[in-house]
Amino acid sequence: MGHSYGARTVLADLTVRLTERRVGVVGANGSGKSTFARLLNGLVVPTEGTVTVDSLDTRTATRAVRRRVGFVFQDPDAQIVHPTVAEDVAFGLENMGVAPAERAERVAEVLTRYGLAGHADHPAHLLSGGQKQLLALAGVLVMRPARIVLDEPTTLLDLLNARRVALLVAELEQSVVVVTHDLPLLEGFDRVLVFDTGRLVADDSPAAAIAAYRSLMAGRP
Amino acid sequence: MTLALYVPTGSPVHRAPAGAKLLTLVAVSVVVFAVPTLPVVGGVLAAVVLVGLGVARLPPALLGRQVRAVLWWLVALAIVTGVVGGVAGAALVVLRLLALVLAAAVVTATTRVTELVAVVEWLCSPLRVFGVRPARIGLLIAMTLRFIPLVAERAERIREAQAARGGTVRGIRAWTTTAVPLLVQVLQMAHTTAEALDARGADDDAPPARPPSRGRR
Numbered sequence: 001m002g003h004s005y006g007a008r009t010v011l012a013d014l015t016v017r018l019t020e021r022r023v024g025v026v027g028a029n030g031s032g033k034s035t036f037a038r039l040l041n042g043l044v045v046p047t048e049g050t051v052t053v054d055s056l057d058t059r060t061a062t063r064a065v066r067r068r069v070g071f072v073f074q075d076p077d078a079q080i081v082h083p084t085v086a087e088d089v090a091f092g093l094e095n096m097g098v099a100p101a102e103r104a105e106r107v108a109e110v111l112t113r114y115g116l117a118g119h120a121d122h123p124a125h126l127l128s129g130g131q132k133q134l135l136a137l138a139g140v141l142v143m144r145p146a147r148i149v150l151d152e153p154t155t156l157l158d159l160l161n162a163r164r165v166a167l168l169v170a171e172l173e174q175s176v177v178v179v180t181h182d183l184p185l186l187e188g189f190d191r192v193l194v195f196d197t198g199r200l201v202a203d204d205s206p207a208a209a210i211a212a213y214r215s216l217m218a219g220r221p
Numbered sequence: 222m223t224l225a226l227y228v229p230t231g232s233p234v235h236r237a238p239a240g241a242k243l244l245t246l247v248a249v250s251v252v253v254f255a256v257p258t259l260p261v262v263g264g265v266l267a268a269v270v271l272v273g274l275g276v277a278r279l280p281p282a283l284l285g286r287q288v289r290a291v292l293w294w295l296v297a298l299a300i301v302t303g304v305v306g307g308v309a310g311a312a313l314v315v316l317r318l319l320a321l322v323l324a325a326a327v328v329t330a331t332t333r334v335t336e337l338v339a340v341v342e343w344l345c346s347p348l349r350v351f352g353v354r355p356a357r358i359g360l361l362i363a364m365t366l367r368f369i370p371l372v373a374e375r376a377e378r379i380r381e382a383q384a385a386r387g388g389t390v391r392g393i394r395a396w397t398t399t400a401v402p403l404l405v406q407v408l409q410m411a412h413t414t415a416e417a418l419d420a421r422g423a424d425d426d427a428p429p430a431r432p433p434s435r436g437r438r
Binding site for chain 1: 226227370421422423
């Protein structure tokens, strides 16, 4: 499979099958890793070939794929769409048509799990950066997706909040794909993919893949 | 005007139906214009303050912020109407505007956005026959309320960044130099937000919405 934006190819000749519970994706800026992440839940469809999730084609079964694959973006501010915390977490459930009573129950449960219960009615814009990222994660997890893609979830966070998010990612029951520049986040992962200029250049255990990535970057001016 | 977003206190005003509160807001607006006498308009203002502070138990600072936000308008209006219609006319205009601003603040501070949006969606439901989707209008309102403080925060960050490098921070020039980078940031944020809406099932029936981003790799 491959993907191009007009004449510019950002991913080419990619054939990969992800079956592990924890998969990391690394690469320099512009390597195609964010496009790869977006291909996994149908936010972007490939211009060549197909992407399937549990045998569902992201091009033809977009709705079903998005329900299966939750997506957490780098900038939580851009994905929090309601003014208050609880209302934002409930947003995805409303779209799924979940009944109000069950919706309230699931929102309360996920807010408690992420330490946001005391902020349920607070304006989202007053939360700290770490709390906003937790809220973004809660808004996705409340929909109970089978798989989750996280695009640079710790990039905007301080060390403490980055560690907190890393712990939460490690505890997730779902299979997870994490795109990141935060290499320690990949500790304990099952597999790491390394992208470079739109191509998959390494696909290995975290230690071997990260070593290949470091070696690749060390050779650059 | 600053946005008096929901302030939970669990009061009877908070528990009242959103439709009833919006209807009361309309009634207050009609009364202060239909009966333009100082006792009536002053009485309405007193009632609004009493309900806001006494019954809804809202913090006085919240109502104070609303007054401060329109203070210069009040002063300008008082001067103009004072010159034209005398002190009584000026007092009437000022009290009327205060009553409306504070009544709106009490409603928004005691009502969750989802409840307000539900009322708006219900009011818009007859428009379905013209192909309008009321849920879209509701989402638009909720997102507007969400993004106003965020855009203001981004504008402040840009001004700070410019000030740190010796740029102008006041006057028309400051606004013109802020506008372009702010527009760029808002457009980038809008793109990500559109993707987030897709990812969270806001438009399940549609195929991947927009043409792919030219900038992302």
